[in-house]
């Protein structure tokens with residue numbers, strides 16, 4: 001592992017801190033078998049963020065802030081998404097097309113997607129639901145409208161002149177369109193499709209951009225997609241990022257790698273993550289018959305892709321679903337299965353694109369009223385596709401969270417387009433890309449038990465029930481199942497069924513206890529890595545009793561020897577959730593009897 005100071009903005013740094021702390025704690029625990037809350041001294045800074053291993057982003061493309069907020073609470077949080085990426089929030093040129101978002105005219109947080117207050121409320125609601133917000137930031141350029149005009153929020157502007165922000169001298173001198181992508185200077189100093197190219201080498205411009213991004217951080221934003229990063233020298237991007245008020249925010253840069261071009265994604269990996277476009281391109285090739293799924297066994301860096309811990313990956317994004325460089329939702333099962341594979345496969349940080357029907361019109365803006373106001377999104381109406389909510393995709397987020405950092409194991413393939421693999425003792429996927437059913441006995445490293453196949457139905461963590469079919473894993477790790485043509489079967493430790501799971505011998509259990517003073521109307525829950533603790537979903541965690549206030553307590557029976565990571569959360573009257581700060585706590589279920597924990601709330 002490289003020194004963490006060199007690459008401050010990738011998710012791997014955050015994760016590795018948590019992992020090393022967790023490792024230390026686990027060692028302490030193994031030796032003492034009794035935990036107190038004081039063990040974590042050097043915890044990372046307090047934040048409302050849920051614990052460390054989650055890395056899936058839902059991209060709610062062109063959704064209004066009001067609808068993003070609602071979706072965080074109803075769907076993204078419960079599904080376990082770590083981030084929601086929203087479209088550019090700054091003032092932009094007027095017009096009905098989606099791409100007006102990519103033509104800034106000022107840095108006021110007022111756009112067709114909502115005003116500043118709505119944006120702030122959305123960030124706060126999403127964070128309460130355990131979902132951090134990534135803002136798409138357009139900082140390489142301003143508008144492309146040569147005639148000038150008035151922005152969405154009323155700001156007057158001219159091409160190369162944005163009163164109070166930038167004047168002519170703040171733009172690069174090239175002033176013509178990029179024509180030759182093999183010319184580094186031209187790509188970085190001339191105009192991308194007519195968009196006024198900012199002089200990002202200038203101290204003033206860098207400072208002004210950082211002020212905008214810091215404004216978003218002040219509103220609670222915890223990550224940035226940097227649009228058109230390839231069109232700014234990496235040194236310029238690095239300088240801007242070094243000015244951010246919070247060095248732990250997540251950065252993912254749009255640097256499209258292409259054969260024959262001098263500017264490469266690798267130039268930007270020292271700053272943060274970079275979108276790996278070849279990932280989506282390769283998945284299209286493999287899932288449309290250009291290669292066999294069996295060859296995905298080695299999918300990753302050995303295919304010439306970026307190092308896993310620097311790659312932001314997707315099956316499609318808003319550009320590629322319009323230029324068909326990748327699969328799109330029109331590809332049906334191949335698209336769904338590629339997303340399932342992406343979420344199961346331990347490479348990169350995955351983003352699920354969620355768009356709307358375009359009916360073949362490249363420019364078509366998000367569903368809007370007759371007066372041009374973008375309508376709040378409601379899934380499956382008005383053309384909203386809601387890929388983030390498709391059962392197979394939504395449930396694979398839980399699979400990925402349960403799998404955590406476990407490596408792939410027990411790979412199997414039929415030499416063609418039927419594959420299966422596990423993620424250690426946490427999760428197992430069988431994916432059938434062929435036109436005939438797959439019937440076999442699979443070998444896993446999973447503990448024996450009855451699992452919900454989350455491709456065929458949903459697991460209900462409260463009722464501990466499954467609306468789809470179940471799979472019984474035997475003591476030797478095998479299970480037999482039938483996987484229909486062009487479909488998948490997925491099981492994981494976060495979706496095991498009670499009662500049918502072999503009962504823990506000796507009544508093994510943990511008594512969770514935490515001293516926490518709270519205001520009237522608030523309550524404390526324990527949430528953690530196992531199904532019994534809600535698989536990191538606060539709503540599915542275990543409510544503690546206040547009978548011995550200020551110590552809150554509850555007993556949870558779990559299979560003996562299970563290593564659990566957990567945290568306490570405070571729930572206020574209207575359902576808002578506050579996570580305690582610091583690293584995940586760790587405990588191991590005893591062989592029999594009760595392990596009594598006496599923790600102290602970490603504010």
Ligand code: ARE
Nearest residue numbers: 099100102103138144145193194195227228230256258319
């Ligand atoms: C619109 C109109 C234009 C008009 C312009 C200015 O379509 O005709 O000239 O406005 O008035 C988006 C849309 C554009 C839109 C623009 C501004 O896609 O159509 O232009 O907003 O409203 C390159 C860049 C890459 C960029 C892609 C699209 O390297 O950064 O082009 N992607 C991002 C966003 C886009 C966005 C912008 C940047 C601009 O994701 O959605 O544009 O903010 C090879 C190269 C790639 C190149 C690619 C396509 O693969 O390797 O580098 O990508 O070709 O040219």
Ligand code: CA
Nearest residue numbers: 188197231232
């Ligand atoms: Ca530029």
